[in-house]
Amino acid sequence: MPHKKLKLADLAKLAGVSTSTASRALNDNPLIKKETRERVQKLAKEHNFSLNAAASRLRLQKTKVIAVLINLDSETEQSIDDPFLLKVVSDINLAVNRQGYELLLSNSFMAGTDWYGYFIDGRRADGVIVVGQGKQQALIDKAAKAGMPLVVWGDPKTDADYVVVGSDNFLGGELAAEHLIDKGSKNPMFLGDPAHAELSERYGGFCAGAERAGVTATQLLKIDITSQAAYDAINHKLRNDGLDFDGIFACSDMVALGAMKALKERYVSIPNDVHVVGFDDIAMADISFPSLTTIRQDTRQAGELLVKKLLAQLSGQKVSSSQLEIALIERQSS
Amino acid sequence: MPHKKLKLADLAKLAGVSTSTASRALNDNPLIKKETRERVQKLAKEHNFSLNAAASRLRLQKTKVIAVLINLDSETEQSIDDPFLLKVVSDINLAVNRQGYELLLSNSFMAGTDWYGYFIDGRRADGVIVVGQGKQQALIDKAAKAGMPLVVWGDPKTDADYVVVGSDNFLGGELAAEHLIDKGSKNPMFLGDPAHAELSERYGGFCAGAERAGVTATQLLKIDITSQAAYDAINHKLRNDGLDFDGIFACSDMVALGAMKALKERYVSIPNDVHVVGFDDIAMADISFPSLTTIRQDTRQAGELLVKKLLAQLSGQKVSSSQLEIALIERQSS
């Protein structure tokens, strides 16, 4: 069965044409007569012929590949755990494929510190989508400066030389604050880590929204952005300070769910004693009990836009950052 | 800034050696004098030199790329939603990188029906890891027959010509049944769809375990394997049949969480009225309230093993399927 590999020259011979004709025919070049094109294509299908991508890329100097670089904060090489991030990647994948590109899944471990050299000079990809700004943006800056075709999923308000696509995090924070206060919260608390670009915006919006609604008694509980950390922090706080808050705006749904678990275990009623709002709208938000009110990020549109902007860059256009709309999804937790 | 691309020949000139020496030096070929090697390598680093992967692949006839093919059942192109699957991919990614390979993230949309042609002949990857056997395995079979280096994440008991790595699903089912009965369940129910290879094993083990424990009053509630479907199905069943079960073995954690939501909304107590056991041990299992007893699958080891077996195949070794150990993690839901 191990059929032997046909090369373009073999296919051309089978079709009784030259390699250039075969090449053009496969690429549907109108220079070639329609019948010839179809004959070659049919033959290719019959023999399960595939162009050698390596040869093609060498010749064309482009790869038709987009790299997705997952930019984790953690120093230790670690697998990703946040369902939201993975959802973003999955939606990017869809969008990339829809444009006829392939997706190289990468990370800082492989790419090292010279992203331009690795991806572009190394002819591994034509452009890169970075998922997650994280805390340190030096490498992103460096790659952008080197002229790497690049789009970043992060906070679009970032003042940087590269293109960012992301949700309106500030507005999301405002909406959350307003909603909590609307529901009767007098002492809402932000749960997260404003050191991250995106979360700093969410926190800023939260404070602004609360202030505008006349609430100044806001708190900030700074934690690692994992559900475990949220669970621990809420437990710790209840033990030490008692229940001195009546609303939580969590920086992500996973964080919100961790916090809710701690509350439920201590018989703090949600939403009666504490109103909770999350961020992201992951699948679990709807499935948790009580279901979680949250700020929905449109990952589908995000993928679409990230890819569109990257391809625009590749075709030499000047593109700029843009902000995705978000929406508050009201459920039982508030 | 846009530095211009160095090719190997340029680097060689800078180093005052021939391209062949430069090439060997970069690959740490001991044929080259140590000092020369180091001089070339240092120069390469200084100039951010990267080999052109396309040229290298064309010459070597191998890519140092492993493709991961996510095999979804759904006809419609769709983004993946199950956090467990994504966790598996993420752990494969880690393992692939650790071996110095890169990861091409693909799907049936891109690969079409001739996987051998697309990946191997097309020189896109040296081998493929398929995640998810799904219901239809014809394409996997076809690729395996064609001689494609291939490892599948699925049920290792599968009687097939290809190598499968997966958990001991049957044992998992048995453990779940025994545990439920141990906890006092007299009428345990399986929630899932035995049409999937892996789930059929889980169901088989569940039945066998129950029978051995002297319980014959098991039920099967056949549903799509999503949390939403589980939620709907449990609601529907409670409305129609009342509470005629006192234990649930869900085919996945997401399904279990959906079922639990329906139970909680109708004030059915977990675990007092109904004991619940899930499968996978996703992050949410620990965060849900009550936390979810489940069968843990070791995705880290899975990634490691999948890659190891694939690389063994690439180096011409004969490899066979193998089973990962699973463990019951007892939490509050049972």
Added chain:
DNA sequence: CTGAAAGCGCTAACAT
């Protein structure tokens, strides 16, 4: 220990 040169399979400029 190092260099010269062939050739991997494709595409496109340049014939015809």
Added chain:
DNA sequence: ATGTTAGCGCTTTCAG
């Protein structure tokens, strides 16, 4: 409308 051919940048055989 199609064919001839050069050359993309690398690795490795063969020759020193």
